[in-house]
Amino acid sequence: MARLHNFSAGPAVLPVSVVEELRDNLLDLNGSGIGLMEISHRSKTYQAVVDSAVARVKRTLGVPDDYTVLFLQGGASLQFYMTALNLLRPGEEADYLVTGTWAQKALKEAKRVGAAKGIWDDAPNNFKRVPQNGEYTVRENAVYLHYTSNNTIYGTEYHHLPDAQGHHLIADLSSDIAGVPVNIAAHDLIYAGAQKNLGPSGVTLVILSPWAMSRVPEGLPAMLDYKVHAKDGSMYNTPNCVGIYVLERVFAWMEANGGVAGATARNAKKAGTLYTELDRTPFWRPHAALDSRSVMNVTWRLPSEELEEKFVKEAKAATLDGLKGHRSVGGIRASMYNALEQGSVDALVSFMQEFERKNG
């Protein structure tokens, strides 16, 4: 079997050892005699998987003991709305740093609930960077500040903790969670779709502080109510059993490979390899500003759209898959999540050098 070098933005490459464990447990989950897709989520065997997932998330990410860890459905896109619905009262203010398409969507959903506002917005600059602290002012009455840690489409990322200026801090960590260090305790709520660094699509990790839990109003629709999900240990309804299983295995793999610190070091090396090539010649035109370059998603243009098309096509023929940029930016995007190996990046850079030699 030939697995391609997978640079997809998500769903994305997973550790081979985890995919192999999944394959085996599909037939017989942890020796229970019942397959992972067939076992009751109320069984002891499956409950042990969920308990282990929560414990590993807490250990690996350094989640404070009094925070709540949930595995929900509906993707990060549902969290755009749920965060506002649970944390804001109608008419209350919340401020957003608008650094890309996902941040725009988060803001749009929050406006359904309260007086949400984009207080820093890089749309006129086609989202080339994230703000530094001091470039925005959080409104005095804003309940929280929301930011998107890594902008998957544009390839920009914060390399500092955004200053919430004394307000509560909320983050969409979908595309760099567990790939870079994050101070969970500095946040009151974080959420992340699993399908980049954590597992398959269909499961969303949500982590809430005691303050966030205390803000949840009475009477929300059950499926949109964090308290309901917390009370039932993410099993108010039938969860994504396969998704949580894989997430648990991915965290086990992370723990065996140096945790977030190990991933951070490997990701820095991969990103360094690719950015060094991008800076070598003006043939490549990196999208992100220097201070905002993402280590997870790297985006660049070529001198023409024809060359970009040719690049993607020839790369695919050379076993390098998933490099076409998102339709809203164009060009090339290489996503290099935790499970992507250095060898894949080395292969990409060799291909790039050859491509430039022939077409530059």
Ligand SMILES: Cc1ncc(COP(=O)(O)O)c(C=O)c1O
């Ligand atoms: C940063 C970020 N936020 C949110 C989303 C939306 O996630 P989902 O498709 O799980 O709703 C994505 C998807 O790629 C993303 O990259």
